[in-house]
Amino acid sequence: MDGSPCPLDKEFSDRIAVLLAPPTPQSIQEYYDKLIEATNCHGLRIKYSNKHGKGVYANSEFKEGELILKDQMLVAAQHSSNKVDCLVCSYCFRFIGSIELQIGRKLYLQGLGLSTKKECDYQTFSHSSNGFCQNEMEEAEGNFFMNESDNTGSSSSKNLKADPLPEDLLLSLMNGDLSLPYTRQFALPPVIACPGGCEEEHYCSNLCADSDWESFHSLLCTGQNTERSRRASLFKFIEHANSTNDIFILAAKVISYTILKCRKLKRSHTTEIGKQPSLDKTDEFSFSLLMEAWKPISMGFKKRWWDCIALPDDVDSGDEESFRMQIRDLAFTSLKLLKEAIFDDECAPLFSLEIYGHIIGMFELNNLDLVVASPVEDYFIYIDDLPCKEKHEAETVARPFLDALGDEYAVCCQGTAFFPLQSCMNHSCCPNAKAFKRDEDRDGHAVIVALRPISIGEEITISYIDEDLPYDERQVQLADYGFRCRCARCLQEQS
Numbered sequence: 001m002d003g004s005p006c007p008l009d010k011e012f013s014d015r016i017a018v019l020l021a022p023p024t025p026q027s028i029q030e031y032y033d034k035l036i037e038a039t040n041c042h043g044l045r046i047k048y049s050n051k052h053g054k055g056v057y058a059n060s061e062f063k064e065g066e067l068i069l070k071d072q073m074l075v076a077a078q079h080s081s082n083k084v085d086c087l088v089c090s091y092c093f094r095f096i097g098s099i100e101l102q103i104g105r106k107l108y109l110q111g112l113g114l115s116t117k118k119e120c121d122y123q124t125f126s127h128s129s130n131g132f133c134q135n136e137m138e139e140a141e142g143n144f145f146m147n148e149s150d151n152t153g154s155s156s157s158k159n160l161k162a163d164p165l166p167e168d169l170l171l172s173l174m175n176g177d178l179s180l181p182y183t184r185q186f187a188l189p190p191v192i193a194c195p196g197g198c199e200e201e202h203y204c205s206n207l208c209a210d211s212d213w214e215s216f217h218s219l220l221c222t223g224q225n226t227e228r229s230r231r232a233s234l235f236k237f238i239e240h241a242n243s244t245n246d247i248f249i250l251a252a253k254v255i256s257y258t259i260l261k262c263r264k265l266k267r268s269h270t271t272e273i274g275k276q277p278s279l280d281k282t283d284e285f286s287f288s289l290l291m292e293a294w295k296p297i298s299m300g301f302k303k304r305w306w307d308c309i310a311l312p313d314d315v316d317s318g319d320e321e322s323f324r325m326q327i328r329d330l331a332f333t334s335l336k337l338l339k340e341a342i343f344d345d346e347c348a349p350l351f352s353l354e355i356y357g358h359i360i361g362m363f364e365l366n367n368l369d370l371v372v373a374s375p376v377e378d379y380f381i382y383i384d385d386l387p388c389k390e391k392h393e394a395e396t397v398a399r400p401f402l403d404a405l406g407d408e409y410a411v412c413c414q415g416t417a418f419f420p421l422q423s424c425m426n427h428s429c430c431p432n433a434k435a436f437k438r439d440e441d442r443d444g445h446a447v448i449v450a451l452r453p454i455s456i457g458e459e460i461t462i463s464y465i466d467e468d469l470p471y472d473e474r475q476v477q478l479a480d481y482g483f484r485c486r487c488a489r490c491l492q493e494q495s
Ligand SMILES: [Zn+2]
Pocket: 089, 090, 091, 092, 093, 094, 203, 204, 205, 208
């Protein structure tokens, strides 16, 4: 598919080609060796081969159930629809405020009609779907984007709920006037406001607020401190993403991250005397910084979004071309809105459709669910486990809220994230490790534990899909990740 509608694709075609050139095996190795050093994951080694790409190997022995890796996200976002259900730190995704605030806020927002069902159903954003929301689906007729549900806690309102609770009661729960029994044992970090004054982002600590500001949010904040016209553009961009595909928000974070990193590198270079480039080299110098800032992303992307997205079942193969064009146009609309909001001359190639498509594709072709269990669930389980008398007393107060929440009381924080090390783990249908959140894992990091003893030198594999599925269904689901599985089990089962 050629004839890009984006003028930057042409203007910066040389630079884009450099940005999208696959990193050399040597630079891949160096990058991951450094990352492992910096994150103290000495039990692991990333190995790269031209034939098999990246893989994660054990550098020490692991016992069954042992922690292999806690992987920090490079960039992450909570699904827009999930924001009604859970109030979490926008940087580390820890639940914040209090049990009372979590419950009161959710019921209050639902009462305002911000039910998750009316917005996008983000379960459809995971890999085996195609990154569209339900509104889009219905418009597209024939529901071809709709499939699967997951077991991480659904926001759909199939269940019958009790009558809504009075607004006053919910407000007093939210502002701390009313407290529920035993919630002190489930204390959460306080809610820290965004330093830019927007209402969208909240944090668990000043550290998270500052880190988010420095790495991503200062360019994307819609608060009063942001210049008026930029704010308006940002609102338009966010609205478009929320009504079509919230992966666009992640893509914006990647671009923002790269620009901010670039500026930071520039500051540190130019303060070092003697490192200032001569004027005619400025352009080359800026680009070398952009390359450096882009490095972590260059390790993750694979293909353009509109090329890699699996063709939905009910799109006729004869319509494939026009389907892919539609997807590309959707991305272009989003990109134009983003460009109006945060365009940066020195990082202009980042705003090409070519780069944007690859960034979005990176989120489509990797294994990147972000899940954090809800403390509200723990709280109600705790109440349920109390001795008879205490349980009865506590339930008298807490029951109406549980009833009002219905079976959605335990919805966890859900989003998408790019985990630099986990994303190097290859798939196997008989994996020796899995992503598993232990009780103490209360933030958005990916946690990988061993499923059986792993010896030094063995490759660490996880399953990208439900490995209990039969052979054919596994292959169909794995096609969305862009490969056909040839693990030992598949080789055995294919005949
Ligand atoms: Zn935090």
